[in-house]
Amino acid sequence: MKVSIPSPLLSYTNQQQQVDGEGNTVAELLEDLNRRFPGIRFRLIDEQDAIRPHMRVFVNGEMVESLEVRLQATDEIHLLQALSGG
Amino acid sequence: MNSITSTTASDAQAVSLLIASKKGAFVLRSNETRDHWELRGPFFLGHIIHHFVCDPRDKTLLVAAKTGHLGPTVFRSTDGGETWQEAAKPPAFAKAEEGQKGLVVDHVFWLTPGHPSEPGVWYAGTSPQGLFRSADGGATWDSVDGFNENPMRLAWVGGLGDGTPDGPKMHSILIDPRDAQHMYIGMSGGGVFESLDQGQRWAPLNTGSVVTFLPDPNPEYGQDPHCVRLHPLAPDVLYQQNHCGIYRMDRREGRWIRIGDNMPQDVGDIGFPMVLHPRDPNTAWVFPMDGTQVWPRTSPDGKPAAYVTRDAGQTWQRLDRGLPTSNAWFTVFRQAMTADECAPVGVYFGTTCGEIWASSNEGEDWQCIARHLPHIYAVEAVNFAL
Numbered sequence: 001m002k003v004s005i006p007s008p009l010l011s012y013t014n015q016q017q018q019v020d021g022e023g024n025t026v027a028e029l030l031e032d033l034n035r036r037f038p039g040i041r042f043r044l045i046d047e048q049d050a051i052r053p054h055m056r057v058f059v060n061g062e063m064v065e066s067l068e069v070r071l072q073a074t075d076e077i078h079l080l081q082a083l084s085g086g
Numbered sequence: 087m088n089s090i091t092s093t094t095a096s097d098a099q100a101v102s103l104l105i106a107s108k109k110g111a112f113v114l115r116s117n118e119t120r121d122h123w124e125l126r127g128p129f130f131l132g133h134i135i136h137h138f139v140c141d142p143r144d145k146t147l148l149v150a151a152k153t154g155h156l157g158p159t160v161f162r163s164t165d166g167g168e169t170w171q172e173a174a175k176p177p178a179f180a181k182a183e184e185g186q187k188g189l190v191v192d193h194v195f196w197l198t199p200g201h202p203s204e205p206g207v208w209y210a211g212t213s214p215q216g217l218f219r220s221a222d223g224g225a226t227w228d229s230v231d232g233f234n235e236n237p238m239r240l241a242w243v244g245g246l247g248d249g250t251p252d253g254p255k256m257h258s259i260l261i262d263p264r265d266a267q268h269m270y271i272g273m274s275g276g277g278v279f280e281s282l283d284q285g286q287r288w289a290p291l292n293t294g295s296v297v298t299f300l301p302d303p304n305p306e307y308g309q310d311p312h313c314v315r316l317h318p319l320a321p322d323v324l325y326q327q328n329h330c331g332i333y334r335m336d337r338r339e340g341r342w343i344r345i346g347d348n349m350p351q352d353v354g355d356i357g358f359p360m361v362l363h364p365r366d367p368n369t370a371w372v373f374p375m376d377g378t379q380v381w382p383r384t385s386p387d388g389k390p391a392a393y394v395t396r397d398a399g400q401t402w403q404r405l406d407r408g409l410p411t412s413n414a415w416f417t418v419f420r421q422a423m424t425a426d427e428c429a430p431v432g433v434y435f436g437t438t439c440g441e442i443w444a445s446s447n448e449g450e451d452w453q454c455i456a457r458h459l460p461h462i463y464a465v466e467a468v469n470f471a472l
Contacts, residue, residue, distance in 0.1 A: 008156055039172045043156040047178035048188040054155035081155045 027067035106135040109460035150194035175226035177218035201266035211256030232286035258314035277309035294342035320367035327360035345399025359423035408452035421464035436462030
């Protein structure tokens, strides 16, 4: 499936804004990304497996809050950074 | 590039200042007479850098980084900052059991190289209060469970709302140069704690340190040490700048003595940083701030000054020559004041408004050597050019 990467994480994907990923759930997809782009998962997901407060995961345009959401090979995933800061 | 008034050191050495800021890291490096400074960086522009530290054993550099959105991590460089590698396993608390609420590292706040007998060992203190250890130069980090999983941890540190406004912190991780097993930590809040077995067990070390913000002014723990220092040549001598005053302890006596009572009454003894002379255990510098009423945390009356004691806190001398004489309302954070090892000692501090001030004669004269940097969180000095 296609995964869009937000600009703060492009340093992990060699500046690729879209990468391919695999997994039956969001959790598996993130593990797959972390294997190929080491470190990327922990910047998005904390040690209690929660999505960090200012990060968002969208599946086919719908925001998801659980890593256990099931995925299909044709799904489009957007990893996003919320607008906030100073 | 900036210049300061020439003061020749008797053992001239280049000095580098490792600067951590709200928007990245920088290095200021001097020539051998410390009268000319050159700015290098930014490194990690846009990242929140809480600490930027050099390992004196092998010159490895570590930075504690996060952004406003991404999770916390540690970057390391073994080539003087030319290239950086992210920790493969950053500091993180253990995953909680199903149905339990686990701790989450918000940011890595403090980095300390380990004992000289343990190459590659580092310690990290986090917000909320957590202690982590690396045995491979910062590449991977493990929980020090003797603290993080201690059944007393919550009682010692309180909840997330019991710390400083930008998050409760573990800081001032100190290693006894005589014994790698002997450690101290400071926590805001929580107090000073000591371990004799490299972190497996901990005991409070707060006797004599008063608390003005709790019903009991003399609790066993719950204090708010802002910065704790151990003298490298006299490791039984400890100093701390606390939320409630300036203290000194001879560890053999085991009681904090409030040496801040000897500060001028109109200045008080509230502040964040404290710096020790590298060779004289009786000499220390502080940078007082306004701790009255709602705690402005700015220079008292807008007139910044360092204060030095040369007799272990019995007397204090104001050091403000060259500093702004009015309307300077900055703050110097707990990690943002440091000293080099030259003779005379160079003393340095960074401000919340992005200035770096330097004195090459132990605080007698001050010059601004960098301005317009981001909000400064930490400044560390090393005695070589980076």
